[in-house]
Amino acid sequence: MAHAQKLSLPVVGSFEVVRVPDALPAEQARDSATEHAIPDPAEGVIPGDWRMSCLVEVANFSHIRRHLGSVEAEHLVAELTARVAQSIPTVVTSHVGRATVQFDLVSASRCGLEPVVRRIAEACAATFSIDGVEHTLTVVVGAAACPVTQVDDVRLIEEAEGALDEARLSSGPVFRDISSGAPTLDRLALIRDLPAGIEQGQMFLQYQPKVHVRRQEINSAEALIRWQHPSRALIPPNDFITIAEEAGYIMPLTLWTLEQVIVDQRLIAEDGNAITIFINISGQLLGNDAFIEQACKRVAETKVMIGFEITETAVIRYPEIAIKNLMRLADVGISIAIDDYGAGLSSLAYLKQLPAKELKIDKMFVLQLTSNSRDPLIVRSTIDLAHALDMEVTAEGVETPAALALLSVMGCDIVQGYLISRPLSISDFREFMSADRKLSLAVTSQPTFTRAASFWKSA
Numbered sequence: 001m002a003h004a005q006k007l008s009l010p011v012v013g014s015f016e017v018v019r020v021p022d023a024l025p026a027e028q029a030r031d032s033a034t035e036h037a038i039p040d041p042a043e044g045v046i047p048g049d050w051r052m053s054c055l056v057e058v059a060n061f062s063h064i065r066r067h068l069g070s071v072e073a074e075h076l077v078a079e080l081t082a083r084v085a086q087s088i089p090t091v092v093t094s095h096v097g098r099a100t101v102q103f104d105l106v107s108a109s110r111c112g113l114e115p116v117v118r119r120i121a122e123a124c125a126a127t128f129s130i131d132g133v134e135h136t137l138t139v140v141v142g143a144a145a146c147p148v149t150q151v152d153d154v155r156l157i158e159e160a161e162g163a164l165d166e167a168r169l170s171s172g173p174v175f176r177d178i179s180s181g182a183p184t185l186d187r188l189a190l191i192r193d194l195p196a197g198i199e200q201g202q203m204f205l206q207y208q209p210k211v212h213v214r215r216q217e218i219n220s221a222e223a224l225i226r227w228q229h230p231s232r233a234l235i236p237p238n239d240f241i242t243i244a245e246e247a248g249y250i251m252p253l254t255l256w257t258l259e260q261v262i263v264d265q266r267l268i269a270e271d272g273n274a275i276t277i278f279i280n281i282s283g284q285l286l287g288n289d290a291f292i293e294q295a296c297k298r299v300a301e302t303k304v305m306i307g308f309e310i311t312e313t314a315v316i317r318y319p320e321i322a323i324k325n326l327m328r329l330a331d332v333g334i335s336i337a338i339d340d341y342g343a344g345l346s347s348l349a350y351l352k353q354l355p356a357k358e359l360k361i362d363k364m365f366v367l368q369l370t371s372n373s374r375d376p377l378i379v380r381s382t383i384d385l386a387h388a389l390d391m392e393v394t395a396e397g398v399e400t401p402a403a404l405a406l407l408s409v410m411g412c413d414i415v416q417g418y419l420i421s422r423p424l425s426i427s428d429f430r431e432f433m434s435a436d437r438k439l440s441l442a443v444t445s446q447p448t449f450t451r452a453a454s455f456w457k458s459a
Contacts, residue, residue: 049106049107049108049109049147049148049149050106050107050108050109050110050112050113050145050146050147050148051104051105051106051145051146051147051148051151051156052104052105052106052107052113052116052117052143052144052145053102053103053104053143053144053145053156053157053160054102054103054104054116054117054120054141054142054143054160055096055100055101055102055103055141055142055143055160055161055163055164056080056084056100056101056102056103056120056121056124056139056140056141057099057100057139057140057141057164057168057422058076058077058080058099058100058137058138058139059099059138059139059140059168060137060138061073061077061098061099062099062431062432062435064076064135064137065435066435068130068135072130074098075130076128076130076135076137077095077098077099077101079128080101080123080124080128080137080139081093081095081101083123083124083126084101084103084120084123084124087119087120087123088103088105088116088119088120088123090105091103091104091105091116091120092104092105095399095400096399096418097399097417097418097419097420097421097422098419098420098421099422100418100422102157102160103120106148110145110177110179113143113145113175114175117141117143117173117175118173120141120173121139121141121172121173124137124139124141125137125139140164140167140168141164141167141172141173141174142160142161142162142163142164142165142166142167142173142174142176143160143163143173143174143175143176144156144157144159144160144162144163144175144176144177144178145175145176145177145178145179146177146178146179147179150179155178156178158236158238159176159178159236160176162176162234162236163175163176164422165206165226165234165423166233166234169228169234187243190235190239190240190243191243191246191247191249193229194240194243194244194247194249194253195249195252197227197229198249198252198253198256202227202228202229202230203225203226203227203228203253203256203257203260204225204226204228204425205223205224205225205226205257205260205261205264205426206223206224206226206423206424206425206429207221207222207223207224207264207277207423207424207425207426207429208221208222208224208416208420208421208422208423208424209221209416209420209421209424209429209432209433210222210278210394210414210415210416210420211414211415211416211420212413212414213404213407213408213412213413213414213415214413218273218275218433219275219276219414220275220276220277220278220307220414221275221276221277221278221429222277222278222280222309222416223257223260223261223264223277223278223279223280224237224280224423225237225241225253225257225280227240241253241282245282245284250282250284250285251285251288251290251291254279254281254282254285254291255291255294255295257279258279258295258298258306259298261277261279261304261306262298262302262304262306264277264426265277265304265305265306266304267426267430268429268430268433271430271433271434273430273433273434274305275305275433276305276306276307276335277304277305277306277307278306278307278308278309278335278337279306279307279308279309280309280339281308281309281310281314282314283310283311283313283314283315283322286310286314286315286321286322286325286326287321287322287325289325292325292328292329295308295329295334296328296329296331296332296334299332299333299334300332300333303333305333305335306333306334306335307334307335307336307337307358308329308334308335308336308337309337309338309339309360310322310326310336310337310338310339311338311339311340312338312339312340312341312350312351315350315354319350323350323353323354326354326355326356327355329355330355335357335358336354336355336356336357336358337356337357337358337359337360337394338351338354338356338358338359338360338391339360340360340362341359341360341361341362341382351389352389356391357391357392358391358392358393358394358414359382359385359386359389359391359392359393359394360393360394360395360396361379361382361383361393361394361395361396361412362396363395363396363397363417364397365378365379365382366379366395366396366397366398366403366407366417367397367399367403369403369406369407370400370402370403370406376406376410379395379407379410379412380410383410383411383412384411387411392413392414393411393412393413393414394412394413394414394415394416395407395412395414395415395416395417396416396417397416397417398415398416398417398418398419398420399417399418399419400419401419403419404419
């Protein structure tokens with residue numbers, strides 16, 4: 001049987017242009033073209049064409065690595081990627097972490113995408129043979145799609161990540177249609193449901209580890225809140241955090257997060273892995289004396305290792321009150337990190353006054369670190385600035401070994417992203433910590449940056 005043939009043709013966005021050869025029987029060629037067709041750049045975008053991003057995560061990667069070793073475990077993930085690419089020749093693959101692969105493609109219609117998601121899941125479910133021994137990969141599959149004319153790269157991948165989160169709690173692949181014609185969230189209904197969501201245990205936390213590059217170990221983690229709605233499935237944080245701020249529920253939501261982190265951190269400490277857990281704090285709360293008082297009291301009582309991540313724009317909005325309250329938080333031992341640095345209008349006048357120990361570079365600069373000539377210059381200067389202010393630097397969104405190696409050479413202190421791990425439930429995070437507290441990142445750690453700026457301009 002003939003297979004779709006990849007030709008050396010132009011590229012549409014990040015997708016390869018694929019032709020169905022004439023040798024295919026007419027019916028088979030028509031079905032294949034309908035399911036996976038990609039428009040010819042010379043003809044323009046055909047109305048109705050859809051784009052999809054599908055994330056496949058190997059859920060039992062840590063288990064396999066313990067039994068087979070890192071090299072064989074990563075080889076299995078590569079074999080999985082190759083198998084899907086062979087089954088569906090039109091997909092474009094990319095690794096977004098040691099255990100997560102992204103598959104992108106376009107289709108002539110929406111109805112051609114859901115079958116592809118099922119085929120991807122089926123291809124991953126088959127056993128793999130290593131030295132005559134059969135191994136099964138447990139995979140989680142989440143996908144999001146929308147018309148090409150409406151595509152938003154950031155939203156598409158965020159929705160795919162949300163679908164992956166939802167798939168971890170379901171029994172099969174999750175597909176999200178994010179077209180403009182799809183049903184939208186009822187904000188009033190969510191505002192009504194949010195208090196019950198907080199009180200009735202619908203909220204849960206996931207933890208994403210942060211690795212200290214020079215020490216090659218996990219030194220902290222970020223707590224990320226999720227909402228498993230009883231009838232609306234998993235609601236992305238971007239949808240309900242803003243609602244919580246607008247409706248006045250951000251304080252109880254954040255206090256719930258703090259209490260849950262205290263409980264979870266005790267479990268982590270019992271395993272012998274006491275680390276600082278960081279919580280995202282809304283800018284509204286920096287001017288809320290009642291919240292500051294309660295947070296200081298709970299941390300002082302429990303003596304847990306807690307950090308607060310605050311955005312620079314939040315400080316600029318209420319500078320005097322924010323700086324005063326951040327000083328109060330720091331006095332009781334709460335570590336302060338400046339989050340999403342560079343995404344807003346950075347103010348050095350305020351930055352130098354903050355009792356911050358950590359500066360987090362926004363991931364939009366890290367994701368294109370090895371493909372954009374300006375981002376390395378921005379990252380390098382930010383690292384130098386933070387070190388001059390006696391702060392450590394964390395790079396978010398580290399997804400490739402190349403980005404990690406470059407950050408290490410630049411003197412970045414801490415990295416966070418899918419290359420290290422996706423966000424994990426507390427049970428999975430404890431297991432990850434026990435197995436991976438000491439990591440081999442295979443990079444050369446150099447705390448000082450020695451290359452001239454002209455090197456990065458030509459990189």
